[in-house]
Amino acid sequence: MTRDSFDAIVLGVGGMGSAAVSHLAARGVDVLGLERYDIPHGRGSSHGETRIFRLTQPEHPEYVPLARRARELWRELEAETGVDLLTETGSIHAGPADGETVADALESCRAHDLPHELLTESELAERFPAFDLPAGHRAVYQPDGGYLDCERAVTTHVNRAHDHGAVVRARERVRGWEPRESGVRVRTDRDVYEAEHLVVTAGAWAAGQLEVLSDALTPKRRVMIWLRPETPERFAPETFPVFRADVPDGSFYGFPVHERPGFKFGRTPRYAETVDPDDWRDEPTPEDETLLRRLPENHLRGGAGPTMAMETCLVTESTDGHFYLDTHPDYPHVSIAAGFTGHGFKFCSVVGETLADFVTEGDTDNPIGVHRLAGRT
Structure with missing residues (x-):
């Protein structure tokens, strides 16, 4: 029989979700990751062999401290797992x-x-x-710029999560979720699960899972060659x-x-x-x-x-170009990472850490002021 109760459930196990599952499991959280496609897969924006990493952040100067922390975490993940992920080219x-x-x-x-x-x-x-x-x-x-091996990064985060006891299930589509008196209930095409916390990292599908972002996310088509x-x-x-x-x-x-x-x-x-x-x-x-x-x-x-x-690939744009990283305004036990607007993969490591902070601490010390939901939705 499959388990149906967890401390936390992560919806979407791409770049952001794989990092979230990894960081949560490493902190001892009993976590379930649910992915509707394969791990990794080519239906979102965490594929295509490579993604740019850069400390230069013309999108907003406040991104730089977050990029620095992301770089530290990528190097820590490499050291722990022995897998090469970040190649520096400038x-x-x-x-x-x-x-x-x-x-x-x-x-x-x-x-x-x-x-x-x-x-x-x-x-x-x-x-x-x-x-x-x-x-x-x-x-x-x-x-200090370079590139990340994106599919390898997803796989490495999921393998690390497994090593720490996480459960990750691919080819299982989430049909919806609802808040309970304590925690949440998540319904998929295979089962129903309950958890104290929910983490939504569903990429282009996040708007369908989050009414608060229903008018704030726009999936767009991009081509790589x-x-x-x-x-x-x-x-x-x-x-x-x-x-x-x-x-x-x-x-x-x-x-x-x-x-x-x-x-x-x-x-x-x-x-x-x-x-x-x-x-x-x-x-x-x-x-x-x-x-x-x-x-x-x-x-x-x-x-x-x-x-x-x-x-x-699918690029999911936010209304102002800054991604959303925060807890739900009505349900503090629901955490959100969405709308990365084509420049998010470099931040996967620190986004995963931040989401784990939300679940285990209630907030984060990472510099995410420009990414908070207040006043933007």
């Missing part, structure tokens, strides 16, 4: 000299005394020969940092070659396609490929080789 934020991307990156670095360099487009090309940015562009280089470079030596981790670049063809981000036979990059469209997470066009199209290839064709020397792979 990070680039590039764009027009008078543009917001460069100005905000500089503000982030200066406000938190991060080591950095401001490079002209010529200096960037001399340092990292693959880049060929337009005249008048600038790049903020920060040496891997190209085999014509000059592979320019796209190795030692010579090609992770980057965000605003160029005339759009706003792009990318990575060096990792394990697949190609380097990966994507495009952040100004007006992305809003989708239903249960019914969306998950197969990349030739039009997607054409838009993406504009970057290497125009701004990456030796990068416009043959396509090796393409994948789609």
